[in-house]
Amino acid sequence: MPTKEKLIEMYRQILRIRHFEEKVYELYGQNLVPGTIHLYVGQEAVAAGVCANLRKDDYITSTHRGHGHCIAKGADLRKVMAEILGRKTGYCKGKGGSMHIADFSIGMLGATAVVGAGIPIAVGAGLSIRLRGTDQVVAGFFGDGASNQGTFHESINMAAIWSLPVIFVCENNLYAMGTRQSVVMKIENIADRAVAYGIPGVTVDGNDVLAVYEATEDAVDRARHGEGPTLIECKTYRHKGHSRFDPATYRPKAEVEEWLKKDPIPRFKAKLQEMQMLTKQEAEKLEQEVILAVEEAVKFGTESPFPAPEEALENVYA
Amino acid sequence: MPTKEKLIEMYRQILRIRHFEEKVYELYGQNLVPGTIHLYVGQEAVAAGVCANLRKDDYITSTHRGHGHCIAKGADLRKVMAEILGRKTGYCKGKGGSMHIADFSIGMLGATAVVGAGIPIAVGAGLSIRLRGTDQVVAGFFGDGASNQGTFHESINMAAIWSLPVIFVCENNLYAMGTRQSVVMKIENIADRAVAYGIPGVTVDGNDVLAVYEATEDAVDRARHGEGPTLIECKTYRHKGHSRFDPATYRPKAEVEEWLKKDPIPRFKAKLQEMQMLTKQEAEKLEQEVILAVEEAVKFGTESPFPAPEEALENVYA
Amino acid sequence: MRELTYRDALREALREEMVRDKTVFLLGEDIGRYWSGAFKVTKGLAEEFGDERVRDTPISESAIIGVAVGAAITGMRPVAEIMFGDLTTLAMDQICNQAAKICYMFGGQTTVPLVVRTPFGAGVNIASHHSQSLEAWFMHTPGLLVAAPSTPFDAKGLLKTAIRGNNPVMFFEHKLLYPIKGEVPEDDYTIPFGVADVKIEGEDATIFATLYMVHKALAAANELRKQGISVEVIDPKTLVPLDKQAIIKSVKKTGRIVIVTEDCKTAGVSAEVAAIVAEEALDYLDAPIKRVAEPDTPIPFSPPLEQFVIPNEKTIIKAVKEVL
Amino acid sequence: MRELTYRDALREALREEMVRDKTVFLLGEDIGRYWSGAFKVTKGLAEEFGDERVRDTPISESAIIGVAVGAAITGMRPVAEIMFGDLTTLAMDQICNQAAKICYMFGGQTTVPLVVRTPFGAGVNIASHHSQSLEAWFMHTPGLLVAAPSTPFDAKGLLKTAIRGNNPVMFFEHKLLYPIKGEVPEDDYTIPFGVADVKIEGEDATIFATLYMVHKALAAANELRKQGISVEVIDPKTLVPLDKQAIIKSVKKTGRIVIVTEDCKTAGVSAEVAAIVAEEALDYLDAPIKRVAEPDTPIPFSPPLEQFVIPNEKTIIKAVKEVL
Numbered sequence A, B: 001m002p003t004k005e006k007l008i009e010m011y012r013q014i015l016r017i018r019h020f021e022e023k024v025y026e027l028y029g030q031n032l033v034p035g036t037i038h039l040y041v042g043q044e045a046v047a048a049g050v051c052a053n054l055r056k057d058d059y060i061t062s063t064h065r066g067h068g069h070c071i072a073k074g075a076d077l078r079k080v081m082a083e084i085l086g087r088k089t090g091y092c093k094g095k096g097g098s099m100h101i102a103d104f105s106i107g108m109l110g111a112t113a114v115v116g117a118g119i120p121i122a123v124g125a126g127l128s129i130r131l132r133g134t135d136q137v138v139a140g141f142f143g144d145g146a147s148n149q150g151t152f153h154e155s156i157n158m159a160a161i162w163s164l165p166v167i168f169v170c171e172n173n174l175y176a177m178g179t180r181q182s183v184v185m186k187i188e189n190i191a192d193r194a195v196a197y198g199i200p201g202v203t204v205d206g207n208d209v210l211a212v213y214e215a216t217e218d219a220v221d222r223a224r225h226g227e228g229p230t231l232i233e234c235k236t237y238r239h240k241g242h243s244r245f246d247p248a249t250y251r252p253k254a255e256v257e258e259w260l261k262k263d264p265i266p267r268f269k270a271k272l273q274e275m276q277m278l279t280k281q282e283a284e285k286l287e288q289e290v291i292l293a294v295e296e297a298v299k300f301g302t303e304s305p306f307p308a309p310e311e312a313l314e315n316v317y318a
Numbered sequence C, D: 001m002r003e004l005t006y007r008d009a010l011r012e013a014l015r016e017e018m019v020r021d022k023t024v025f026l027l028g029e030d031i032g033r034y035w036s037g038a039f040k041v042t043k044g045l046a047e048e049f050g051d052e053r054v055r056d057t058p059i060s061e062s063a064i065i066g067v068a069v070g071a072a073i074t075g076m077r078p079v080a081e082i083m084f085g086d087l088t089t090l091a092m093d094q095i096c097n098q099a100a101k102i103c104y105m106f107g108g109q110t111t112v113p114l115v116v117r118t119p120f121g122a123g124v125n126i127a128s129h130h131s132q133s134l135e136a137w138f139m140h141t142p143g144l145l146v147a148a149p150s151t152p153f154d155a156k157g158l159l160k161t162a163i164r165g166n167n168p169v170m171f172f173e174h175k176l177l178y179p180i181k182g183e184v185p186e187d188d189y190t191i192p193f194g195v196a197d198v199k200i201e202g203e204d205a206t207i208f209a210t211l212y213m214v215h216k217a218l219a220a221a222n223e224l225r226k227q228g229i230s231v232e233v234i235d236p237k238t239l240v241p242l243d244k245q246a247i248i249k250s251v252k253k254t255g256r257i258v259i260v261t262e263d264c265k266t267a268g269v270s271a272e273v274a275a276i277v278a279e280e281a282l283d284y285l286d287a288p289i290k291r292v293a294e295p296d297t298p299i300p301f302s303p304p305l306e307q308f309v310i311p312n313e314k315t316i317i318k319a320v321k322e323v324l
């Protein structure tokens, strides 16, 4: 069981993500967000539960749906927001945008917009840890859809044979764009694929912060002790469409409603209160702080300048 | 149990492959074979056992180690030899060589020299069968090394979800070039990977013609009846080095000797005699016929002209 | 004549070919009834032809092409969609080593009647992994044909030719073209590969342009005309085969050429066109060749950065003036 | 001076860099103690540095590069080997979308000190999947550097520069170069990228050649000299950055250029060089540019066919005479 401090920290993180994402949603309604956007709303328990087990010097790799990963790993909301808005003050000076945020100062090795492409990069970070002889670990996030990419197979196999400190976190939100898992996979639990590589695979309720935390705790523990990688599948659901203009009509209404009931935030809040870890007042205070921080991020982002056009020519080479 | 005719046919095929390959070995000792070469010696039971279950209109896809597959599917030894020797009379007019033989007239859809690249092509043939509504099947051959390629994963998954009539034949000869299976895979049986796709996987003694035959028979039966793909792993061993100049010193002597004892040819011959399916005289006669056919192939190949240089410009487009 | 969008013209071609020939089928990620393709090109087709012939696939680009190749060499005519051109990187072996080389390696024993449709192009702020133009890689791969329609009319006619042909065709669309409207005949027509269009005749300089750049070139030509400069605009429509003669003929007339493509400048499509002119029409040149292309950078996300790297009317006009 | 083969020179660079810098490590298929690399470049290194730093991998090209990228952005300097250049097709996303773009996309937050070594080239009858030359694809990808040494001396010096640099480098070798011998100093030296060598000075025409073609160009130049024709031969050594000035300078002197590369002609390396000359040195040209390259075919297996498609001394001499 995590300490009280950890519990509260995880609660803060899921709130931060939720409020941040709702704000992004609002901003793009106002046409302030260029390009497309993939919101993390509904999946917060995964990023929070995983990252609560990581140290600042541990690594993560992320995906097109990466805001939550950044935030949970400890990124500065202001710089995430500025990047999403294409501003010079963003993490990547506006070059990356929503799908390519990185913060190397906290071990966030970046999001890639190519589905599955981050998986071998996570393994490479694991190999680097091994060769440098530190006790860091790396968590690689990816979706159910990504688990059908060749990179999934090649990467997990490599991590397995070399016993690398990698936690493969499959966020199974049941859909890849409009494609239901059952259309593209005969198996129900993606964690079963771990058998093919001789490593442990576990499936957990990805809307339950504690379940994610505990599965990751075990995996991180093994990884730090040289016992190799784990595949953790977190069953979860995105509340919004896949991307900017997706009404998500391919999802049965009843299914959506059922999952909305499993929203990780009220669930975790109730749990904390039941455990007497969080009073109503504390909860309110915390939420207020988060709301303020998000508002500050929005202010910072929207008031920041765009990069100068010629900056497009910088950073092609180191 | 296969019919007597089938049994004799399989025996003939393993002999044809063995004698053919020994001849190729001899010819390249005489510097008559351009480029490199990957001999099938030792693995004959796999090609013969699998292909004995296939009709002429069924398909196979093949690899860099593909002579055996061609021959077992019914290719003309003369045209295989001519191709290996780079002659105009070869299956591919000398354009393909040892690693790229095809014979579309017997459903041999070609060998690819990119490890793992034939696997999705086999699945595509399976999809074509399904869309055209025939009861053909396709067998895709590949090695243990190939099973670590992303294409293995992507392809088997697709065949599984669409329930295509594909038999995935993994010839596990324990090595990929100098790399032992255990160096690149934590699992012992590659057939266990079938679990990841929700399809049956079986491991058989790949030096036992009958074992291969029977496993394939089941798989072909399911495939023809719309029950989807199977992954069959055949444990076998190559008697020679990986390619032309490989002395194969990476293999322990004792291991080589042990496997030489399991040579599929004397084993199958003894079995047939024990089953009273083949008399000594019949065996001798058959072997003589095979030797003659191979000699004829050599004569045909070596006496055939090389293509004219300008033919290099033909066949780039249909 | 009836007007259709580029998107609808593509769909019409797919639909008509599927009606005409039962061996034509489509496969790709989210092309089916649940999403209709990222750019809605396949909308309604799954409903009309069923999920077997309009097949949603897993996210497995390499297998998508490999499976299409396997189907193509066994009697079918697959049209595979790769959701974004940038993702062809995941299928390069199947495209360039298998599809492109099978006919050759096997001595002409089989054909590979396969079409790979995919959109290229920047301009919608979706950054480095969703905005590239990679035509040059495929031009450099013998065995492939390469189509690059710039109008709804060409989109329909070239796609039909691609589907009916017996060679693998890389069929490149451009994201910004999908909503563009143009005249498209209702009847069944095909457009031969390798025949360029002279979009506007002119005397003072030639602009060679492809895909979305054709429209920018035309705008530039219009503006230049107002300034008394007469520019000829050539759209090759297919890059392989490339209508060299049309290019050379125009250069003979104008003596000057500006080559406008959206891909990166170095070793891009524009380099090949420049090389052809330098090899085969040098004596007719009255000024150096000029390439207008993406500078050699990945495509950045932020709008001012992205706009800076994409060639536009102004950079084209400037280049034309430089060669005059 | 001491002579080494190209193979041994490469190995010496790897070895010395591994001794010098503990973050340098090698990974690839069969590079370790059991095989020492398909071309024996890594022979003895696993024995000296252990299996951790000379790491045999599964046959997983995409993950090999992806893993190398992950290691490169977390403090290591991986040198990945792809056994044959043709197989980079399996790793194009990791090479061109990830390695090449990470520095840019992330606004310069990280560098990607990664070297990908791989052999290109035909001439040993191993057919279409093991004989290509694909340099142009990588030249066309901003963010990558591209090295192409033609001698043992260059091989050692450029590889050291590649390993010490902070950018991803595609390091292209040529199968036929491995056994070639040449002088290689014993001491530690590096060779800067982007500085071409004038291999022979000449007055009548310039030959630009890369990799194994440098040797064929030199042989052609020798033969031409006997016939009274003085040819200048330029070897760029790196394709990105490309020493444009050296090319232009030579063309200014000779007025004629023949570009000799082993890759396919259309949209190849030779197209870019031709385009540069046509853009930046047109006025100095006294004759059309000439490209000598592989005709646009896959590489065939049979020796007479293969020899037909590879540029050789004769085709180079013929081309030079055509521009005179």
Ligand SMILES: Cc1ncc(C[n+]2csc(CCOP(=O)(O)OP(=O)(O)O)c2C)c(N)n1
Pocket (backbone or CB within 6 Å): A038, A064, A065, A113, A114, A115, A116, A142, A143, A144, A145, A146, A147, A173, A175, A176, A177, A242, C029, C059, C061, C083, C087, C090
């Ligand atoms: C290799 C690749 N193929 C296709 C796409 C287009 N695409 C972007 S997100 C996505 C779905 C990804 O599904 P999943 O991995 O389950 O992640 P989720 O969006 O559900 O978080 C697709 C197909 C892409 N970006 N990269």
Ligand SMILES: Cc1ncc(C[n+]2csc(CCOP(=O)(O)OP(=O)(O)O)c2C)c(N)n1
Pocket (backbone or CB within 6 Å): B038, B064, B065, B113, B114, B115, B116, B142, B143, B144, B145, B146, B147, B173, B175, B176, B177, B242, D029, D059, D061, D083, D087, D090
């Ligand atoms: C994608 C790819 N990677 C590497 C190679 C070089 N190579 C040729 S055969 C081979 C080993 C293949 O091993 P396996 O699949 O077990 O087949 P086997 O040779 O044992 O029959 C390798 C690495 C290749 N041809 N293709």
Ligand SMILES: [Mg+2]
Pocket (backbone or CB within 6 Å): A143, A144, A145, A171, A172, A173, A174, A175, A176, A177
């Ligand atoms: Mg998903």
Ligand SMILES: [Mg+2]
Pocket (backbone or CB within 6 Å): B143, B144, B145, B171, B172, B173, B174, B175, B176, B177
């Ligand atoms: Mg093997």
